[in-house]
Amino acid sequence: xxxxxxxxxxxxxxxxxxxxxxxxxxxxxxxxxxxxxxxxxxxxxxxxxxxxxxxxxxxxxxxxxxxxxxxxxxxxxxxxxxxxxxxxxxxxxxxxxxxxxxxxxxxxxxxxxxxxxxxxxxxxxxxxxxxxxxxxxxxxxxxxxxxxxxxxx
Amino acid sequence: xxxxxxxxxxxxxxxxxxxxxxxxxxxxxxxxxxxxxxxxxxxxxxxxxxxxxxxxxxxxxxxxxxxxxxxxxxxxxxxxxxxxxxxxxxxxxxxxxxxxxxxxxxxxxxxxxxxxxxxxxxxxxxxxxxxxxxxxxxxxxxxxxxxxxxxxxxxxxxxxxxxxxxxx
Numbered sequence: 001x002x003x004x005x006x007x008x009x010x011x012x013x014x015x016x017x018x019x020x021x022x023x024x025x026x027x028x029x030x031x032x033x034x035x036x037x038x039x040x041x042x043x044x045x046x047x048x049x050x051x052x053x054x055x056x057x058x059x060x061x062x063x064x065x066x067x068x069x070x071x072x073x074x075x076x077x078x079x080x081x082x083x084x085x086x087x088x089x090x091x092x093x094x095x096x097x098x099x100x101x102x103x104x105x106x107x108x109x110x111x112x113x114x115x116x117x118x119x120x121x122x123x124x125x126x127x128x129x130x131x132x133x134x135x136x137x138x139x140x141x142x143x144x145x146x147x148x149x150x151x152x153x
Numbered sequence: 154x155x156x157x158x159x160x161x162x163x164x165x166x167x168x169x170x171x172x173x174x175x176x177x178x179x180x181x182x183x184x185x186x187x188x189x190x191x192x193x194x195x196x197x198x199x200x201x202x203x204x205x206x207x208x209x210x211x212x213x214x215x216x217x218x219x220x221x222x223x224x225x226x227x228x229x230x231x232x233x234x235x236x237x238x239x240x241x242x243x244x245x246x247x248x249x250x251x252x253x254x255x256x257x258x259x260x261x262x263x264x265x266x267x268x269x270x271x272x273x274x275x276x277x278x279x280x281x282x283x284x285x286x287x288x289x290x291x292x293x294x295x296x297x298x299x300x301x302x303x304x305x306x307x308x309x310x311x312x313x314x315x316x317x318x319x320x321x
Contacts, residue, residue, distance in 0.1 A: 001257075010257065017257055017278060017293075057257025058277035128221070132234055147276050 002052055003063045011060060020059040020146070021092040023083060024048045025099035029069035036120075037069060040100035043120035046131075048098060050139045055146065060092075069101070077110050084112045094149055114149065116142065201304050201311040206239060208310050211247055215240040215263040215273075215284065218249070220312060237301050237312055238263055238273070242285060250286045251299035251315040261298070273298065286318070 001007035001018065011018055024044045029037040045064065052061040065083065067076055080097070087095050095113040097104065100120035108115045118138060123131050204220040215238040224233040238250045250273070252260045259277040266274035266281075272289070273282035281289035286298035299315035 014257055054260045055277055057254060057259040057275070128232055132219075143276065 001056060001060050003061065007056075014057075015091065018058060018060055019092060020055070020094040020096065020150075021062060021087045021090075022048065022051065022059050022096045022098060023062045023087075024064035025080075025097050025101060025104060026064040026066045027069045027099075027101045028066055031070070033069065037101075039122060039124070040120045041066075043118070043123060044098055044100050046123065047118065047135055047138055050132075050135045051098070051142060054139055054143060058150075059096075059146075069103075073103075073107060077107060080111045080113070094146075096146075116145065201302075201306070201313045202235075203306045203309050203311045204237070206310040207308055208247070208305055209308065211239055211241055211310070213241050215250070217252075217263075218310065218312075235312075236260070239310065240284075247303055247310070248285065249301040249303050249310070249312055251301060253299065253315070254280050254294060255288065255296040255298065256280050256293040 001011050026041040026044060027037045028041070041064075048061055048064070052059070065079075067079070084095055096116055097113060098116045098118065100118055102117060102119075104115050105117050121134060123134065126134070200222075202220050202222045204218050206216070206218045218237045218239050219234055220237070221232050221234040224231055236252045238252060240248060242248050252262065252273075254261050254275040254277065256275065256278060259275050259280075261273045261275040261280065261282065263273055264270060265276070266272065266279075269281055271284060273284075273286065274280070275294070278293045280294040281292045282294065282298055283289060286300065288294040288297055297318045299317050301315050302313040304311040304313070
């Protein structure tokens with residue numbers, strides 16, 4: 001489900017079926033890595049659309065968490081932990097963060113929830129057909145990961 | 154002008170009738186147009202999208218067919234890709250099923266659950282549908298999968314807007 005009124009209406013009526021929250025982590029930077037940050041954000045945004053379509057009935061796709069890449073690590077981790085505790089409190093059993101920013105992989109041990117890191121692919125040069133195919137392949141990989149996590153409990 | 158003179162009174166009568174007529178028509182025309190508009194409206198549901206699937210290539214095994222079309226959301230036009238599971242049923246009739254689970258809208262796929270071969274399976278809450286799209290009782294979905302109306306477009310399959318079914 002997306003963060004739109006129509007989907008949230010459904011969510012409120014079927015809360016017991018929606019036990020997974022996904023928070024895309026979208027970096028913003030104006031430094032020398034600006035282009036990289038843009039392509040990470042672009043890729044994850046497109047990917048999350050596909051991911052939401054696949055698992056519409058069980059996951060809530062939150063609007064992306066946008067952060068400045070220059071922010072200190074402690075601050076970012078604190079923010080993510082805030083998200084996590086709020087989501088847990090709201091009854092979500094599985095909390096995933098999707099991102100292309102590899103910094104999150106090194107920080108993974110310092111906060112709760114599952115980080116799904118995917119290398120961002122240069123989709124801007126592709127036509128929409130091959131772009132969709134690539135995104136779908138990526139989502140297919142995630143499909144197994146999600147199903148496995150769901151099976152764990 | 155002959156001997157039949159137009160009197161001042163007649164002339165004014167004609168002029169007023171003419172002008173009044175125009176004004177009345179100016180008011181009535183939009184009203185009439187508004188009233189009949191729903192009848193004249195182009196039916197969007199009648200739009201069929203041609204897919205890349207040849208009708209001759211459709212087998213008994215459900216095959217995934219992707220097709221895209223332009224969707225307008227306010228000012229924003231985007232290309233939307235839809236999926237269909239297409240196959241021929243035992244009577245040789247083509248059936249194009251929508252992959253959207255009737256439970257909460259996840260995407261179902263054919264034959265992906267090892268425990269339930271030859272079924273449509275929804276990975277979200279283990280919803281099951283038989284090959285013809287009928288929901289298996291005891292699983293979350295409460296209705297059969299939607300069906301796309303189809304057309305033959307020069308040998309290629311064209312699909313319309315998915316419609317819900319009532320039976321089962």
